[in-house]
Amino acid sequence: NAGVTQTPKFQVLKTGQSMTLQCAQDMNHEYMSWYRQDPGMGLRLIHYSVGAGITDQGEVPNGYNVSRSTTEDFPLRLLSAAPSQTSVYFCASSYGLAITDTQYFGPGTRLTVL
């Protein structure tokens, strides 16, 4: 299994541009989520999904959209990038619908917005 994969690893955007961060897992996990990591703030939840067709907002959802058309994929869309969205983005997944199942993280995407 490849586990949780994320692309791209690095991305530089200009303010106002849009882009999609890709996340895929091959473990047949139901629960998937997106976090952002900022210096001194740990990781904060952006959006999550408990299964195909179901998504919900996390702690810091503004400026981001998600969709879950398949169990495997959970892309994160930045609609109009802002410098405040400069961060490292992590996708995670877990086996069961119980949120307390262990979450496994992808390698991260480092995004810079100029």
Next chain:
Amino acid sequence: AQKVTQAQTEISVVEKEDVTLDCVYETRDTTYYLFWYKQPPSGELVFLIRRNSFDEQNEISGRYSWNFQKSTSSFNFTITASQVVDSAVYFCALNFGNEKLTFGTGTRLTIIP
């Protein structure tokens, strides 16, 4: 509200020394889960341990051990005989069954050869 505090921002120890990373949490729930993750310089997040609130037994895995004390709301992590490969940022996290993990701000551990 639930909260995780890792008061130690950075720690440096000489190789082979023991080191303890502190984690203090706040929650009003009786059922919750605690986690530790390691983030090496390469940047990925590596799962280390998951513990539920009903299991206060200490856990040992090789050079790693965890001390869970509900009385003090702490879930501390000890590395025995530290090695350079242990250099990383370590995160403690809490979940009580809602949609997210609440992370602490992390402790950067540097092992000096």
